Amino acid sequence: MAKSKIVKAAGAISLATTFSRILGYIKDMILAKYFGATGISDVFFVAFRIPNLLRELFAEGSMSSAVIPVLKESQIKNGQEETQKIVKSLFTFIMIVVGIITILGIIFSPLIVKLIAPGFVENPQKFDLTVLLTRIMFPFLLFISLAALTMGTLNTNNIFFIPALAPCFLNIAIIIFIVGFSSLFFNPIISVAVGVTVGGALQWLVQTPTFYKNGFKFGIAPFHSALKKIAILVIPTTIAMAVNQINIFVSTIIASFLPEGSVTYLYYSMRLIQLPIGIFGVAVGMAVLPTLSQHVAEGKKDIFTKDFTFSLKFLFFLTIPSTLGLMMLKEPIINTLFQRGVFDITATINTAQALLFYSIGIIGTVGSRTITATFYSIQDTKTPVICAATAMLTNVIVSIALMNSMQHKGLALAYSVAATVQFFMLGYFIKRKIPQISFNSIISSFLKSFVAAFISVSIAKLICEINPSLWLHSEKMFLKFIWLACAISVAAFFYLVLCYLLKHEELGYILKKIRRQG
Template structure:
């Protein structure tokens, strides 16, 4: 039993360290954005434009696709032949790539409608901001395609108990955005375009970084349009409730954006910066533990080791609570000094600090509960049960 817990702890440490480095660079990235763009029109436009493809990435890529793929693929790895498991990856990458490509093209074509739905106040009150957001969104949207493929790579590598490459890959996104702004800020008539191009380049690099590690596992890409493959059917059936369940949480973010679009300029940015701070402990600890536990729980479920399965779930929840509760208290108590230290420079003034800190306070109230859910929900996914998390999420 301790062996499985040690595996999870080691994997969570790898994911957590990679996430920590990414978040540190992410805060530096946000400091650069705050310095050059503050919390004004350009920053608001970028945050909304980036939020839409990023939402689809979380829903289709790292969300429902990964959580549906890992349990089924793990079963093939442990119970079937190596050749059969390879066929699963070939078919998943082929069909997944086609779906992602279609979503990307549709997203670019229907960007004006998407932005009008997400930020309705801008269409009527701030037309210049609306059109800028549409343009940025169309540049960023191909990011979804590459991040979806990255999520599949992550699912394969994690199933093979390789966590390093997917964990450190997000670092390249932050580096790409930072360098794009610092190098090309004065090269564009509309400087905020550098952020959009940085996001797109970062997504491409993250995907390409996984390929050498896949080759080491003898995983290659081959076209296989076998829609009738039993594993693909099961992944598809698991994805539907998983997609809806993941969407429930993400929709809350968009509700915030919709309301904020009717508020004074900068409101969307305040929420973004506050959410970034709350996501720091979530990503570094809770999500890391959840991601690390999914392959182990899937293996235990496949082998029918229910007692060990239960103990592993209990262990991961205790581990996450040990970190998330103190983190919640610390963020609430030090909200203003933290925002001041990280963001108050350049055009990001004290007023922006106060508003961001106020938003952070309300976000942090639910931090411990969100962290607990991120840890427990993978237990259901490992049992190939995506319906129960959906029902709970809807409540």
């Protein structure tokens, strides 16, 4: 029953996240067409790093992970009325604390930009524009924090689709402001920043009808004792859950000293690896946290162990083929999605190089999310902090070591090395914490997925290489979409067939569920 709940929740989140990613790539294609890989695009991506980092630190990452176990425990032990009091108290806290942080961020934006992009200081025009964009986007932090609270509350009630669909409205807002309003601003890039802030507000507001429908209300409430428990979880959770964004933050600082366009190459390649991370890694991590938290509250240790093992195997079954797909089909993918207008073949090649090295870290990143969620379900936030701190240190050291010899490629590789180190450390410590966990079955499942995916993606690569010149030019966009879609579809078909022949347990479980529903 619990496995079914995890799969169903992960499916709902993955479907909604897919819609959001599709809109995100449409947004990125429009950004690439309008602004290319130039100094002006670097300015926006650096400015957006700041509210995006704070979003991970104070909103989606830490808040959801700390709130869900506490709310689930309150529901089981104290009932819905007491849980409602906690939610109102959290709303009051966010409005006050995050509101103050937002105001301070707007005031001290020049100092923040100096810290995150010191290489921009020598160019006053570039620096001033980055400060302006940062100020416009800082309110995004408050809206996204309220959206995260709403999402965590709904997830606790096993409602996943609407919260996961909400980010679509961020992408929609940005697209509308670029296409419809960019000509109204003295610098067109300002329209993107305005779209980010408006989209953040929409991301919160679209969840509120479901929030109220399920018996919750926003309102001012006094300090609740559960807030202290959440705060104790949030502080270390903030560090651990935000490790990916902090690693990107470090990369941005170093990339500001590299040749123009480096920040943009890293941004677009990072956007691509966010596809499997978002659709599968985040989905499974979000789906498993309420279920494992419930097992802990009810004292069901055996079911807890089985569901953790299943979640990790299921995650790798989904993620490995997309990881190898990004690595082996990198040029056709980037050419199809981004190469048009100002984004030329040079930008495609440089972005593809970054994508290759970023992709190495996908497995570590998604695996870390699920294991980290497992630690949070047992309300252990110290161990993920140790692993995250080690990963961040690894990223800094490897980035500095490789920045001169490999430039932006070295920064992407450093991210992957750090993600892999974090994953293996988390795996080691969760095994020590819960000795009943067996990694033998996880490794066996991983190898089956890898073999099946490698053969399948190799076939897709051969299909793309039938017409190699197609991926060198900017035109024939529709033909390239069709060609690439066919290659990926063939790979997906062979992957499922090979997994079936290899008697893959996770595929067998999915087929069994389909037969029962049929």
